Amino acid sequence: MADSAQAQKLVYLVTGGCGFLGEHVVRMLLQREPRLGELRVFDRHLGPWLEELKTGPVRVTAIQGDVTEAHEVAAAVAGAHVVIHTAGLVDVFGRASPETIHEVNVQGTRNVIEACVQTGTQFLVYTSSMEVVGPNTKGHPFYRGNEDTLYEAVHRHPYPCSKALAERLVLEANGREVHGGLPLVTCALRPTGIYGEGHQIMRDFYRQGLRLGGWLFRAIPASVEHGRVYVGNVAWMHVLAARELERRAALMGGQVYFCYDGSPYKSYEDFNMEFLGPCGLQLVGARPLLPYWVLVFLAALNALLQWLLRPLVLYVPLLNPYTLAVASTTFTVSTDKAQRHFGYEPLFSWEDSRTRTILWVQAAGSSAQ
């Protein structure tokens, strides 16, 4: 990526490139990265939609692989200029064991870093999460905070623990010498709750509302702010960060950035209604219909049932003590660090993000995808 080789075409690798966020990153790179020569899409499960991308001017290489297998990762990374590591096991519902979550999110990330070092890949962007910071186990609010806001980040749940460890590995790897003698340059992006086309929980809420005759019932007070960011803007931020890492290595290397855009500050349920409302659903109640202690009880009961039933069947309700804590603790960001460091501006306005999401919910809710 030297200046003398302006016309050089670059090889990008996106791990987890077939996931919700990964697919948007892949499509965004193809649309918005003029220096892209080859795009490698690495995922445990490859999506059929990749086929249509193979007919375009950029070489798209689909690689079925597992980030926990160091040799598979090394083979995929070899010869890449930039890695966007977005693969991860996103599980706050108790589907996977804590060991599996750790293996994929922490060991997988270690494998990606080591592959960069061994093969001489110099630029690594990691998809971290707001949950590296909070909400913490004490339920402290994080109200429109930024990357420098002091907050007691204490976790017990395997998912935030794994994301925090993985993020630390990525940041500590900044400056390590890669094969060929150049320094590794890394940064981590921390999305809040991502929404947009492909957001399965949103689709599930829509279907649930339809089953209940068009009604959803408020469980969380409207005053609890939950940070949300549009998937297209998160993808754009990844593309821009990856592009600028070389030019601004000294400034960006080893840094973290919250992902943000113009999405309004609202409670989790009120925010979802921005999309589900125009799709015909109504949220019942200006206040939660059940007292908070009842939700706490139900969440604990769900956790107990999950544990008791585990030998027989996997019981994975939406509500558990952890998801209740995340949904009912204020956590929102207000920052311009990405703008200051690498010129990020959201590509999609709130109106665009909203319209695109509504159209997707309508289509996804009525089809069997």
Ligand SMILES: NC(=O)c1ccc[n+]([C@@H]2O[C@H](COP(=O)([O-])OP(=O)(O)OC[C@H]3O[C@@H](n4cnc5c(N)ncnc54)[C@H](O)[C@@H]3O)[C@@H](O)[C@H]2O)c1
């Ligand atoms: N969804 C959110 O609200 C959110 C918010 C903050 C951060 N994140 C982070 O963004 C990233 C992407 O999340 P997402 O919501 O798109 O999840 P997702 O589950 O839709 O995508 C993850 C992708 O990683 C792949 N993957 C999982 N294990 C793998 C393995 N062992 N080897 C190779 N590929 C593997 C999956 O097949 C999937 O395609 C994750 O790292 C997640 O922690 C997500």
Ligand SMILES: C[C@@H](CO)CCC[C@@H](C)[C@H]1CC[C@H]2[C@@H]3[C@H](O)C=C4C[C@@H](O)CC[C@]4(C)[C@H]3CC[C@]12C
């Ligand atoms: C109490 C219920 C009444 O309607 C609502 C429960 C909603 C929860 C299932 C979700 C509330 C907040 C979500 C999380 C948040 O948006 C951020 C996340 C970070 C990311 O790294 C992974 C996904 C998630 C943990 C996301 C998961 C679902 C919620 C807990």
